[in-house]
Amino acid sequence: MSWLLAIAGFCVLIILHEFGHFAAAKAVGMRVERFMLFFPPILFKVKRGETEYGIGAIPAGGYVKITGMNPAEEIPPEHAHRAYYRQPVWKRVVVIAAGPVMNVLVAFAIIVGIFMIKGEVDGTSNRIGAIEKNYPAYGALGLGDHVVAVDGKKLAPDDISRQISSHRCAGKPVKGCAASTPVRFTVRSADGTVRTVSLRPIYDPTADPIQAGQPRGRTRLGFGLDPAYTTVGFGTAASDSVAGMWRVTTATVSAIARIFYSSQGRKEVSGVVGSTTVVSQSFQSDNITQALQLLALISLSLAIVNLFPFLPLDGGHIFWALAEKVRGRPIPFRIMEQASYVGFVLVLLLFAVGLTNDIDRLRGAGFGVR
Structure with missing residues (x-):
């Protein structure tokens, strides 16, 4: 049951992140073709209006497919005016930033709720x-x-x-x-x-x-x-939540930077297995507060990592949209594609380091929560 609760918690974080992209795209008039929880192969799908909703078999993320995210994509003429790259820069930034913003809001809501219900x-x-x-x-x-x-x-x-x-x-x-x-x-x-x-x-x-x-x-x-x-009101809870989230943000950025020059920094990185296990252990020990705190931390970390300015991360899309605004005309897609290799390597590095650490912990003493 604890594992199911932990996985359900991650699913909620993924759904809310992708829902942020989805809702923002709909709000600014872009065409959303697909809203998917997890990655293909697709196990279940249903179409409502112009959007296909589904669940994939690989529980490692999720995605929203917006028409025209690839400038080289062939788009039917009747949908061309709603394509992503045909939109003003501000609309693209809003749509891409909505995912990480949703993760930040989720983390904020959880922490404020804990402060107000249980106290600081x-x-x-x-x-x-x-x-x-x-x-x-x-x-x-x-x-x-x-x-x-x-x-x-x-x-x-x-x-x-x-x-x-x-x-x-x-x-x-x-x-x-x-x-x-x-x-x-x-x-x-x-x-x-x-x-x-x-x-x-x-x-x-x-x-x-x-x-x-x-x-x-x-x-x-x-x-x-x-x-x-000690019990606190909403104002204090909100203020202290923002301060705590800022400390976590600076610590997370520092920890990711240490991956490149510190062996100890690499050992501190945890992957999906490790994160799920720790949350599961918290539920198993009936420490609901700790489990919620961990989910808030993971939600905030997802937002931070996603905002790094490298494609295919959300921050990469924002970076190139702003670069286009500064340049005054579109950036050639081949340049963005070549630059995306840096982001792809970074994502693979984080995944590989986290997974390796998870395997080492599973072989050793495990993921001690306490």
């Missing part, structure tokens, strides 16, 4: 909300346990990690070494039972530092605390 994160609680395998907390602590004390001290949530990391390995720390002294952890279960367990945290060289400016690496027990939320 305002620190952390002392309730355990995630436990990692292969760490001391696994099997010793339980989801939903409330941290009462650490080493006999009642601590604020922000100080718990600091106290755990004060237990260090003997000598120079190496990955997986156990601390020389145990942490005494007192927790209260959901049924009210209070218990104390002694656990030796292990060193994780990739763990974020407790304080900014410190190097990575500290001892951990392998659990996370649930966030604490």
Whole structure:
């Protein structure tokens, strides 16, 4: 069921993206020949008016076919005036930009909805909300346990990690070494039972530092605390959503740039399999909020990647339409066709890197959500 929900989520994102193109094309008077979910071979199709609607067999995207998207296309005379390349530049830009804009609006609506219904994160609680395998907390602590004390001290949530990391390995720390002294952890279960367990945290060289400016690496027990939320109104939710989406946008652009010069950057890229798996795991763990946040992130990422100025991406069509406006006359199709090789190679690179990373994760520890 979780996989079906994840795939359904992706289908909705694709449908809405293509619907953006479709609705805009209809609105400005272009002729839409086909509105397709997924790629051929076609499994089902039906024609309504001048547009054919259908579902393809390859679940890797979707498309809207607008008459005249290829300048070399032979168009019946009665439809020539509604062809894409016969339209003013502003109409072409509106139609192409409508897809990514729809993805941005979807991401915005999801994030605003989460903020208004669940509230914004305002620190952390002392309730355990995630436990990692292969760490001391696994099997010793339980989801939903409330941290009462650490080493006999009642601590604020922000100080718990600091106290755990004060237990260090003997000598120079190496990955997986156990601390020389145990942490005494007192927790209260959901049924009210209070218990104390002694656990030796292990060193994780990739763990974020407790304080900014410190190097990575500290001892951990392998659990996370649930966030604490505060209710906000629409104005605050909308403002914070825009700010958060901007941070994601700059981070996504930076991550794509790192593909070309950083091996670590390439390892961070995830493909369709990885994205679907992570969303599926979120649904499976009944963390609907996290699943919706991931879908919002993916929707925003689709918009960002699609706006890169290379054909066949949407940004490529926008770039050449604006270039035509600046030049004052149409750009020869052979020039656009040759330039599109750059975009095609970029798309293949992103797909290949993402798929390779997905395969490596599936062979290894999987796509850990927590």
